[in-house]
Amino acid sequence: MTRIAIVGAGLSGLAAARDLRATGADLVLFEKSRAVGGRLATRRVRDDGPAHGLTFDHGAPGIDDADGAFGRLVAGLADAGHVVRWPGAPQSARWTGQAAMNAALGPLAKGLDIRFQHRALSIVRNDERNSARWRVALEAPDGDSTADADAIIVTAPAPQTAALVRSAAPDIARLAETATMAATWTVMMVLDAAIEGDAFRLIEDHSSPIELMILEHLKPGRAAAPARIVAHARQQWTNAHLEADKYEIADKLGPIICGLLDARNVRPIHAAAHRWRYARAEAPVGFPFLSSACGTLMAAGDWLFGPNASCAFDSGSAAARAMAGRLLSDGVTPR
Ligand SMILES: Cc1cc2nc3c(=O)[nH]c(=O)nc-3n(C[C@H](O)[C@H](O)[C@H](O)COP(=O)(O)OP(=O)(O)OC[C@H]3O[C@@H](n4cnc5c(N)ncnc54)[C@H](O)[C@@H]3O)c2cc1C
CATH class of the missing domain: 3.50.50.60 (FAD/NAD(P)-binding domain)
Incomplete structure (x- = not known):
């Protein structure tokens, strides 16, 4: 055999x-x-705090829209209810897992x-x-x-x-x-206020350490409350802080992420960071x-x-x- x-x-x-x-x-x-x-990837919060049981798609927020065998696979998964179309996301993340990416x-x-x-x-x-x-x-x-x-x-x-x-x-x-593969620090946060608007937000100010924010509660198929964010740090910032401690990263980026939201006095009630040392293929x-x-x-x-x-x-x-x-x-x- x-x-x-x-x-x-x-x-x-x-x-x-x-x-x-x-x-x-x-x-x-x-x-x-x-x-x-x-x-x-999807992370479920396991501690006993206020975020217990909530999930974050802390790796790829979505999967790309492609032709060929992959396109057929995704269409089949969509028909069976395992993935959903994500209106408003770019072509690189046009589909996402129903309820959770890893599902x-x-x-x-x-x-x-x-x-x-x-x-x-x-x-x-x-x-x-x-x-x-x-x-x-x-x-x-x-x-x-x-x-x-x-x-x-x-x-x-x-x-x-x-x-x-x-x-x-x-x-x-x-x-x-x-x-070569690019690294990305991602930060997952639960917020104490409601946030509306777009789920997929590219940060155009290149001086910000944050490149992308995904409002998890506004993605299709997710519970609409509480407000939850996954933020991706810019590559240059990630490289400069690659070996930093994950708690230090969450502490540093948390207030910056809140400052990027169009809401006042928003505070995180849960924050955690994850380092993807090999996040994206940069030069395949x-x-x-x-x-x-x-x-x-x-x-x-x-x-x-x-x-x-x-x-x-x-x-x-x-x-x-x-x-x-x-x-x-x-x-x-x-x-
Ligand atoms: C932050 C982030 C954002 C992204 N955004 C997008 C996006 O918007 N759209 C998109 O299409 N893609 C996106 N991607 C990329 C996408 O996730 C990857 O291209 C794809 O998932 C890679 O799949 P893979 O099977 O090649 O590798 P992986 O998903 O890395 O799978 C490799 C597996 O091997 C296991 N493994 C590694 N070493 C060992 C070992 N020694 N023994 C046993 N197991 C091992 C790992 O645990 C893992 O499960 C993103 C990725 C990240 C991290």
Whole structure:
């Protein structure tokens, strides 16, 4: 039985799994976090304060409007009520998850064998005779382990992929290192006053540390109260404060964000910050995916193609189709 491992259960990993599932291969996904979605992320407030249970889409606020297979996927998700159109958002965020961004990917993950809280530490060639070609070292809450696979697709952001495959596929690592990814600090706040108007607000004053504010309670499909904001810091500001403490960032940016609102005396009743070290693909590699010489270790993700969700999907899908073709030409018969 051919065993294919996918590292990462973000959009590109789930797209790859969707296409490989059709081949009947034995698939397993290793995901370091507790949920699917990757940067299509939603945070639920867990503390016992006044914001308890509220959610913020603190990664991508929406997904882009695209043609082709991704467009068809989104149309299907919309018909089934998992995503909704977001009037007033730009083309790059024309759709958003119904009620929460990460909920959009639930249908793609259904029925897959996903091992959550399993972080891939390294991938090496397996020299044991009569066994699978690759070995993945994994870190999980119940201890470290290894998993063998005939083929692997790695879908972590470029610098993390480079580190993972450096010894097994140095050519992939070298190309992954040419991709640059921009960092973004995001701040999530619950406010003590009602705020009306547009949900998507670009800040045109380039001297402001804030580039974008999304009023969560005004997005389609969200509870209309209390007022909630996710603000994205400008890239230059993020870079200058990259290693700062998250509490310090929330304290610094909170009053600035309130000052940008067209309401007086607004105060946050909850504020938290999250650093996306690898938020957006700034200079993508330009190939749909990368492959080792033997064709059974591949890398996919938005950083291959471009900065949006559709790029992640297209890359994962392209890698899966190439992988399926490679395995069949090797005479490896799926289950
Ligand atoms: C702040 C922000 C704003 C954005 N705005 C938009 C937007 O408006 N429109 C748009 O279309 N896109 C937007 N994006 C980009 C979009 O989110 C990404 O292009 C897309 O989600 C990337 O998907 P991916 O699967 O390639 O990577 P990811 O979503 O990063 O998925 C990779 C997965 O791999 C896992 N992983 C990493 N390393 C390991 C490891 N060693 N072992 C196991 N698992 C691992 C991660 O936990 C993650 O789940 C935004 C992103 C951010 C952060």
